[in-house]
Amino acid sequence: MNTWEVTTLAERSAEALSSSFWGAAGYLGLAMLGMAGFVAVLGMVLIYAERKVAGHFQCRLGPMRVGWHGTLQTVADTVKLLLKEDIVPYQADKMLHILAPLLMFIGTILVLLVLPFSPIVQVADVNIGVVYITAVSGFSVLGILLGGWSSNNKWSLIGAMRAGAQIISYEVSATLALLVVVLFSGSLQLSEIVRSQAEGWWIWRAHGVGIVAFLIFFIASTAEINRTPFDMPEGESELTAGFHTEYSGLRFAFFFLAEFINMFLVAALTSTLFLGGWMPFHIGGFENFNALMDLIPAGLWFTGKTAFLVFVLMWFRWSFPRLRVDQLMRLEWKILLPIGLVNLFVAAVVVLYGLYFFPVR
Amino acid sequence: MDSVTMDPVKQMEKASQGSPNHAAGKGVIESPEIKRGGFLKNIFTGMISLAKGMKVTFHYFSHPSTVVTQQYPENRDTLKMFDRFRAHLTMAHDEKGQHKCSGCQICQKACPNASISVVNRSNPVTGKKELDRYVWRMDSCTFCNMCVQVCPFGTLKMENQFESSVYDRRLLVYTLNRYAGPTAQVLGKLESDEERTKQMEPRDPYSGPTPMNGQAMAGVAALGEKKGEGESK
Numbered sequence: 001m002n003t004w005e006v007t008t009l010a011e012r013s014a015e016a017l018s019s020s021f022w023g024a025a026g027y028l029g030l031a032m033l034g035m036a037g038f039v040a041v042l043g044m045v046l047i048y049a050e051r052k053v054a055g056h057f058q059c060r061l062g063p064m065r066v067g068w069h070g071t072l073q074t075v076a077d078t079v080k081l082l083l084k085e086d087i088v089p090y091q092a093d094k095m096l097h098i099l100a101p102l103l104m105f106i107g108t109i110l111v112l113l114v115l116p117f118s119p120i121v122q123v124a125d126v127n128i129g130v131v132y133i134t135a136v137s138g139f140s141v142l143g144i145l146l147g148g149w150s151s152n153n154k155w156s157l158i159g160a161m162r163a164g165a166q167i168i169s170y171e172v173s174a175t176l177a178l179l180v181v182v183l184f185s186g187s188l189q190l191s192e193i194v195r196s197q198a199e200g201w202w203i204w205r206a207h208g209v210g211i212v213a214f215l216i217f218f219i220a221s222t223a224e225i226n227r228t229p230f231d232m233p234e235g236e237s238e239l240t241a242g243f244h245t246e247y248s249g250l251r252f253a254f255f256f257l258a259e260f261i262n263m264f265l266v267a268a269l270t271s272t273l274f275l276g277g278w279m280p281f282h283i284g285g286f287e288n289f290n291a292l293m294d295l296i297p298a299g300l301w302f303t304g305k306t307a308f309l310v311f312v313l314m315w316f317r318w319s320f321p322r323l324r325v326d327q328l329m330r331l332e333w334k335i336l337l338p339i340g341l342v343n344l345f346v347a348a349v350v351v352l353y354g355l356y357f358f359p360v361r
Numbered sequence: 362m363d364s365v366t367m368d369p370v371k372q373m374e375k376a377s378q379g380s381p382n383h384a385a386g387k388g389v390i391e392s393p394e395i396k397r398g399g400f401l402k403n404i405f406t407g408m409i410s411l412a413k414g415m416k417v418t419f420h421y422f423s424h425p426s427t428v429v430t431q432q433y434p435e436n437r438d439t440l441k442m443f444d445r446f447r448a449h450l451t452m453a454h455d456e457k458g459q460h461k462c463s464g465c466q467i468c469q470k471a472c473p474n475a476s477i478s479v480v481n482r483s484n485p486v487t488g489k490k491e492l493d494r495y496v497w498r499m500d501s502c503t504f505c506n507m508c509v510q511v512c513p514f515g516t517l518k519m520e521n522q523f524e525s526s527v528y529d530r531r532l533l534v535y536t537l538n539r540y541a542g543p544t545a546q547v548l549g550k551l552e553s554d555e556e557r558t559k560q561m562e563p564r565d566p567y568s569g570p571t572p573m574n575g576q577a578m579a580g581v582a583a584l585g586e587k588k589g590e591g592e593s594k
Contacts (some may be wrong), residue, residue, distance in 0.1 A: 056422045061430045319409065319418040335404060 006116070006191040010124040031123050035112060039261055044074040046260040050314055057318035064129045081256075084249035092246065093150035100147030101254035103245065108258045109140025111265050116191050116279045118299035129190035130182055133269065134175055136217075137224070141167045144226075144233060144243045147255070151246035159242025162325060163226060163233030169332045170223040176340035177217035180209055180347040194277035201276040207355075209347040214274040216340050218309075221266040223258065223328070227313060229320035230328060237322075267309035271302065275309075278302040343355065442521035449520040450497050452537040458561070459545035460538055461516040464492035466519065468508035484543060486560065493541045496565060500526060500533040511571040513531040514544075535566045 009031045016023030048063070048071065055062025063070025088097055114129045116122045119271055126132050141164055148160020182188060184206050185196035196202075201212045223230035234242035246253045278298035282290045323331065339346070397407065423426050431440060442448075454460050464481040482493040509517045527533060538563035542548070548557045 053422070055430075056425065056428070057418045059421055059427050059429050061428055061432075064430075064432065315415055315418065315422075319415045339404075 006122065006125060006195070007339035008122040008125045008191075012078045012139065023297045025309040034245070035109065035123065038315075039109065039112070039257070042264055043086070043257040043260050044078065046264060046310070047077075047256075048074045050260070050317075053311065053314045054318050057315070070095050078188050081253040082250060086249035086251060087246070089246045092152040096146045096150035097246075098251070100143045100150060101258070102143070102147060104140045104143025104258045107136055108261045108265065110139065111269075112261070114190055115265070115268055115279060116194055116272060116277055117302055118297070119191075121299060122191065125189060125191045128186045128188045129169055130178055130193070131158075134171070134178070140225075140262065143255075143258075146246065148243035151243075153246050155239040155241075155245045155265070156243050159239045159245070163243055166226070166230065166232060166328060167224050169329065170220040171338075173332060173336040173340045174224060176275060176337070176344050177213040177220065179259050179344055180206065180213040183344075183347050183351045184210075190272060190277075194272060194279050197276040197279045198282055200282055201274060201279070203274040206271060206347065207350055209343050209350065210274065212339065212343045213347070214270070216336055216343070217273065218270055218312075219265075220309075221270065223314060225262040225266055227259075227263060227301055228317040229322050231322060232325055232328060263310060263313055264306065267313060268302070268304045271305035275305045276301070276306075429530065442523070446521050446523070447506055447519035448523040449499070449525065450502065450508065450535075450537065451518050451520045452495060452539075453516055454539055455517055455545060457545075457557075458539060459548055459557075460492075460540075461514040461544050461546065462492050462538060463514065463544050464490065465513065467511050467513065471507045471511040473507065474501050476504060477508055484560070487543075489543070489547075490537055490542045491541070491547075495537040497535050497537050498533065499535060500530050516533060532567070536564050538564055540564055556592075560583060 009027055013024045013027035016027055051073070052062040052070070054060075063073035066073040067078050088094055094359070111133050112134055113123045114126050116125070144163040144167075144175070145160045148156040148158075148163070151157070181193060181202050182309070184202055185193045187196065199205065201210075203214045206213070210336055231238075232242075234244075236242075239245070244252055247255060276282075278301050280293040280296060280301050282293060282297065297342045433440065450459050452462060462479075464479050466479045466481075468480045469477045476498045478494075478496045479492065480494040480496065481490050483489065484491050504519065506519060509519055525533070540563050542561040548560065551560070553558050
């Protein structure tokens, strides 16, 4: 059977460093360029997809004019955003105002670094990947809070405070759900978590706790990235545009891009943790079936799962109404958190006493 | 959609408050009657309800035939406008070119923004009152359909043609009747077609009084100018 050797760009660069400095620099440059290009292209594709999907969910067509079926619409919009005047409000905290979108973007990029796209496409395989992701995703809260605070605008401030309360609350549930997978796979390393799902994905191999954890993680992550139905921080019907009311031009583009890349990240993380990431669909023991599934490249599995979850996120957005702030808090503290805690407890008992009915490594 | 399924959280809070009827007596604003269930049951019904909503939106997503957007300039040839679309007020003329407007001016009185003026005259032969010009100003019309509804003879109609943009606002003042003369009913009592055509003095859409500040333009006679002068270029 396939052993799934994982090689990361960081490893290759370290290898190259032993022979020549320039080889290592080449790998690092490749990683940086790849990430930059990936982020830009992915942002455009996701925005186009969102607009198209939204259109069809609402009996519309979405962009149709620029290019074939509006495919170049996002390019045109990006050019427009780049050329727009960048306005900093009067008496705003100028430095923080400039810093905020960058911080938000940094949080996004840092998570992207450890994401296993396929066995051979991963920038760095940190052995505490899960903890790392939980830690660096906090940057986006900081970005939102600073953006709202420095804008010298009440709507921005309210939006930012809502975002802060919301993201910090839902972080708890997301982490609890994530710990279930860590318990089952026995590792914090993302590539190791993916490889532990070679017999079947955790969503159904984890005795029902998996699917509860999946739901909690997905809901909590949707709230963390401020997407509808949890988009109170933006809340355009109440707060104009929330924390980015005062942003325009390139800085707004950064917020916007980070938002969409975050959506991709949530989908990618959920698929990595619960749906096997790049691991093909395997059923433990069915060797021929597994070999057949291995014919589809690992990267394609990852892309497919992530695309599906992105679609589900969009589906959520265009189906559900926005929650009220108090409803949001109650959903977290009275529903998701208790269930998450009980779920984690059950998972711990299962792992501790080995109550598996499937072969474990 | 009942509020049970929409909001499990609210429902839960409701359940812990006790009977809704109890609080209602104290002037507290009550949300609609909510079925009470346990913690897990509420979550379950809530998720079922969300799934129902997602099913509805997915139906729209998966059925492109539900799309209502028209790709207008491209599908101009095949575009079919809707029955209730209101754009261009027209006066119905039958196959002999006769209309049923008696010039009663009810539409003029019903018009909320004075876009209609019905000009009557006396018939040169019989001396009876008849329609001379039915002037409709599209530039001030709000397409409220009142004129069509009040017309006792059903002679007015809102047509679908919406491509009315012109470079001169004077071109939006139309004369709707194609002839000045008696109604189709009166004309029907005459013996021959010759007599009928004798009583029908032709009117074209732009021959009416237009607010041109004394200026003329191709095809449109200026106010106060004699008919035909503006048309002769």
